[in-house]
Amino acid sequence: MTLVVILLIVAAVFAGWWLWRKNSRKSEPAPPPGPVDPFADADTDVLRGDPRRIKAADLVELYGKTLAVRGTLRLSEGDYQWAEHFLDTGTGVKRWLSVEADPDIEIVLWEEVTDTDLQPGPRELSHEGVSFRSDEKGKAKYVSEATTGLAPAGTLRYHDYAGPQGQKLSFEAYGDDAKWEVAKGLTLDRNQITIYHQSEA
Numbered sequence: 001m002t003l004v005v006i007l008l009i010v011a012a013v014f015a016g017w018w019l020w021r022k023n024s025r026k027s028e029p030a031p032p033p034g035p036v037d038p039f040a041d042a043d044t045d046v047l048r049g050d051p052r053r054i055k056a057a058d059l060v061e062l063y064g065k066t067l068a069v070r071g072t073l074r075l076s077e078g079d080y081q082w083a084e085h086f087l088d089t090g091t092g093v094k095r096w097l098s099v100e101a102d103p104d105i106e107i108v109l110w111e112e113v114t115d116t117d118l119q120p121g122p123r124e125l126s127h128e129g130v131s132f133r134s135d136e137k138g139k140a141k142y143v144s145e146a147t148t149g150l151a152p153a154g155t156l157r158y159h160d161y162a163g164p165q166g167q168k169l170s171f172e173a174y175g176d177d178a179k180w181e182v183a184k185g186l187t188l189d190r191n192q193i194t195i196y197h198q199s200e201a
Contacts, residue, residue, distance in 0.1 A: 049195025051099045051107055054085050056146035059196040060097060062109065062188075066196075067095075071146035075156065077138055084110075086148050096183070097193075107193060108168060113182040120159035120171040120180060127184065132161035132169045142174075150174055 054060070058069045067087040075082050082100040089095050096110040118125060125132045137159040144150045154174055161169040166187030171180045 048190065048193065049197055051105055051190075051193070051195065052083075052101065053197060054083065054097070054099065054195060057198045059198070060085075060087060061194040061196070062192065069097075071144065071148035073148055073150070074143045074145065075140045076142075077140040098185070105190070107188045107190070108185040109188055110168075110170065110183040110185040113184055116182055118169075118171075118182055120161075125161055125169060127169055130163050130167060132163040132167070135160045135162040135168075 049058075054069060054072070056069050056071050060067050060069060067089060069085045070088045071086045073084040073086075075084065080102070082098060085097045085099070087095045087097055094112040098106075098108045098110060100106045113127070116127075118127060120137070123134050138157075140156045140158065141153070142150070142156050143153050151174075155176070157173040157176070157178075159171045163169065168185035168187065170183045170185060172183070173180050
């Protein structure tokens with residue numbers, strides 16, 4: 001009989017401790033949120049889509065036209081990463097949308113330049129009456145997703161030039177022996193583009 005009483009007392013003590021522990025956990029304050037960028041524009045991302053999440057099959061609205069993202073290049077140079085998205089214009093003209101965060105997001109719409117003998121290297125170049133100055137150059141690795149017209153992975157040489165009012169000129173060569181491809185670009189304001197993400201995956 002004494003053993004039964006002892007077991008009942010032990011059980012009661014354990015139950016009381018468990019209830020106290022459960023209630024004390026409820027009263028513990030939630031951990032503070034992590035650091036937040038005070039200049040991050042989360043409202044714009046919610047209303048107009050997040051450029052950092054663009055991928056194949058997403059839709060991009062620019063200047064009143066809706067374009068489909070056919071494929072994406074994920075590029076990296078050291079610790080720095082950016083993306084270039086291949087847009088279906090339906091006109092045969094190749095257009096790309098590049099997205100970089102350094103640290104602010106920069107979105108540039110690119111259009112291929114054909115029938116030109118421009119070559120990278122000089123400090124300044126002129127194209128269509130606009131003067132561009134050498135901005136940055138290097139060599140990056142890329143991974144191709146969906147349709148881009150490129151191998152699944154490889155290397156990219158690039159030399160970018162900056163012009164007035166957000167205009168840009170870019171030279172890219174996919175592979176060490178590849179010829180330079182030329183594109184002209186225009187930096188976009190976040191409010192000029194709306195992204196329709198087709199899935200959360």
